[in-house]
Amino acid sequence: MDSNARSSQACSSLLDWSQYGLELKALQLPTVEAMMDAVDPLSCSLILIGMGNPDFGMELCERIRRISRVPIILLGGRGDFPLMRRALALQVSDCILHPVQARDLHDSLKALTNRLGLTAGPAADDGASGEHGVPAAEPIIETVKQYVEQELHHNITLKKISALLHFNCAYLGQKFKCHVHMSFNEYLLQQRMEKAKALLENTDMRIYEIARRVGYTEIDWFYKNFKAYTGASANEYRKQLIDSA
Incomplete structure (x- = not known):
């Protein structure tokens, strides 16, 4: 089921669905009711929803969840x-x-194999499940990353994110490290x-303004972390950029 015609066509051609024990039925209909x-x-093993129109896609997802x-x-x-x-x-x-x-898409289907009782499908070249053999990134991990990107200028803690998403903090931290290969604090x-x-490379912002933009209220803590991360102070880093220009 798809809310975007191009998504359906592309999805149909991405994989040989029969090798996953699936027969793909692609639909593009104008309303959720028609879908x-x-x-x-209740008769489907798996439903794919194209998000070309996010409101349409989420409404369709909600309607499905009422019954299945x-x-x-x-x-x-x-x-x-x-x-x-x-x-x-x-x-x-x-x-x-x-x-x-x-x-x-292959990794996602492979992760669902046991739950769906399907064949695993063809193995992808060069390690389809990732260099370290973990499953494809789960929605919760992408959500955490998106939150960090959007809220970088604010105080961010895994505890706060866990509460927003109704997840156990320790469990979310373990899951994040498994998929990203670093702790949440290291990633942040x-x-x-x-x-x-x-910002140092592309703007004329003052150092204290940059520190605030990336979530630091204490400038000394920003200076300390920046030098530990890059090997140079923020002022030295900017000067090196100017000298090499």
Whole structure:
């Protein structure tokens, strides 16, 4: 089931669905009611919903969840935090963000194999499940990353994010490290420092303004972390950029 014709056509050609024990039925209908009339969720093993129109896609997802717990994969969304939070609340199995790649879709289907009782499908070249053999990134991980990106200028803690998403903090921390291969705090520091570097390179903002932009209220703490991360103070880093220009 799809709210976007191009998503359906692309999805049909990405994989040989028969090798996963699935027969893909792609639909593009103008209303959610028409979608629900055309397909009975109770008879489906898996539902894919294109997110070309996020409001349409989420309404369709909500309607399905009223009557069925069938696994749902959302395809082609942009991953904004409010939408991802709604998707998590509806217990979607995965959200594959735009652009949808065959490898990501294969990994998602492989992760669902045991639950669906399907064949695993063909193995992807070069390790489809990732360099370290973990499953494709789960919706919760993408949501956490999106939250960090949007709220980088504020105080961010995993405890706060866990409360917003109704997750156990310790469990979310373990899951995040499993998929990202670093702790949440390490990831947060990386994102703040990389953003600070970009601002030093591309703007004339003062150091204290940059520190605030990346979430530091204490300038000394920003200076300490920046030097530990880059090997140079913020002023030295900017001077090096000027000298090399």
